[in-house]
Amino acid sequence: MTVTLHVCITCRAGETIPEGQPTPGARLRDAIVEAGVPSGVHLVPVECLSACSQGCSVALSAPGRWSYVYGRLSAVNAPDVVAGAAAYAAAPDGIVPWRTRPEIFRKQSLARIPPIPALPEAAE
Amino acid sequence: MTVTLHVCITCRAGETIPEGQPTPGARLRDAIVEAGVPSGVHLVPVECLSACSQGCSVALSAPGRWSYVYGRLSAVNAPDVVAGAAAYAAAPDGIVPWRTRPEIFRKQSLARIPPIPALPEAAE
Numbered sequence: 597m598t599v600t601l602h603v604c605i606t607c608r609a610g611e612t613i614p615e616g617q618p619t620p621g622a623r624l625r626d627a628i629v630e631a632g633v634p635s636g637v638h639l640v641p642v643e644c645l646s647a648c649s650q651g652c653s654v655a656l657s658a659p660g661r662w663s664y665v666y667g668r669l670s671a672v673n674a675p676d677v678v679a680g681a682a683a684y685a686a687a688p689d690g691i692v693p694w695r696t697r698p699e700i701f702r703k704q705s706l707a708r709i710p711p712i713p714a715l716p717e718a719a720e
Numbered sequence: 721m722t723v724t725l726h727v728c729i730t731c732r733a734g735e736t737i738p739e740g741q742p743t744p745g746a747r748l749r750d751a752i753v754e755a756g757v758p759s760g761v762h763l764v765p766v767e768c769l770s771a772c773s774q775g776c777s778v779a780l781s782a783p784g785r786w787s788y789v790y791g792r793l794s795a796v797n798a799p800d801v802v803a804g805a806a807a808y809a810a811a812p813d814g815i816v817p818w819r820t821r822p823e824i825f826r827k828q829s830l831a832r833i834p835p836i837p838a839l840p841e842a843a844e
Contacts, residue, residue, distance in 0.1 A: 602834055638837075646788070646832040655833045663787065664770070665831040707789040707831045708770040709779045710726055713762075 598636050599658035599685045601677070603628060605641040607652040609670070620670060624652045627674035634678060636685035647706050656681055661690030665706040676700050722760050723782035723809045725801070727752060729765040731776040733794070744794060748776045751798035758802060760809035771830050780805055785814030789830040800824050 607621030618626070625641055633639045647653040650667030654677055657663035664684070669677065676698035683692045694702065731745030742750070749765055757763045771777040774791030778801055781787035788808075793801065800822035807816045818826065 600837060640834070640837075642834055644832075646829040653831065655831070657833055657836045659836055663833050663836070665789070665833060667831075705770040707777065707779070707791075708768075709781055709787050709789060709833065710764070710766055712781045712783055712787070712836070713724060713764075 597658055597661075597685060597690070598638055599656060599661070599681065599690070600638050600640055601628075601633075601681045602640050602642045602645065602655040602657070604643070604645045604647070604653050606643045607648070609651045621652050623671040624654075624669055624674060624677075627671035628677055631674040631678045634682035634685065637678075637681045650706055653706060656684050658684075658690055660711050662711060663709040664701070665708070666701055666704050667706040668704050669700065673700050721782055721785075721809060721814070722762055723780060723785070723805065723814070724762050724764055725752075725757075725805045726764050726766045726769065726779040726781070728767070728769040728771070728777050730767045731772070733775045745776050747795045748778075748793055748798060748801075751795035752801055755798040755802045758806035758809065761802075761805045774830055777830060780808050782808075782814055784835050786835060787833040788825070789832070790825055790828050791830040792828045793824065797824050 603625045605621040605625050609620040613619050645653045645655055647667050652669040653667040655665045680698045680701045684690055727749045729745040729749050733744040737743050769777045771791050776793040777791040779789045804822045804825045808814055
């Protein structure tokens with residue numbers, strides 16, 4: 597399944613960024629691109645994942661799957677983000693066995709959200 | 721639109737819970753039920769939203785909308801959770817004007833995730 601990897605590119609990670617310099621979030625995005633976005637993963641930059649107190653963050657989501665948000669990341673974590681995203685894409689149900697998740701995914705979870713059910717509309 | 725309000729009912733909020741006593745998460749769920757689940761909101765208990773260091777948490781989601789996760793909640797916040805969920809359900813696009821969000825939604829966001837795009841599968 598093709599999954600979406602959202603990366604917050606506006607994250608300043610609590611730093612004061614000189615004008616014209618890339619934010620830590622943008623550097624993380626660039627490092628992920630450099631590490632190589634895996635097949636089946638669609639990289640989408642986003643302005644703010646509302647996890648601003650937790651440093652740079654990314655989210656993994658796909659239709660019918662649990663969504664995951666990870667934080668306290670920086671550009672050095674790009675290879676692990678790529679590996680974790682690839683595993684999420686490859687898992688038939690998006691649930692990657694705990695032990696095979698990158699350490700940053702095991703220890704730096706900010707939240708997960710169950711699959712969004714397609715609910716019937718009220719009759720009214 | 722009918723939206724889903726997930727409530728983590730296993731949350732212990734860092735407390736030691738005597739056997740047979742409800743967890744803080746279960747108490748939050750019960751308080752939400754008592755406050756009255758609004759029309760258009762589907763309350764779904766969930767075991768762990770992976771935000772365990774942030775006390776009790778809830779998530780709001782619906783097809784085609786941003787998902788939101790809020791934390792550091794307790795049963796006393798139930799009326800505000802209900803009000804915020806009702807506003808999310810009532811907003812045509814799920815985006816509630818900032819000033820009209822309950823304070824806990826403005827100050828206790830753990831994360832938000834953009835709408836999940838339905839991506840075409842790879843041709844292979």
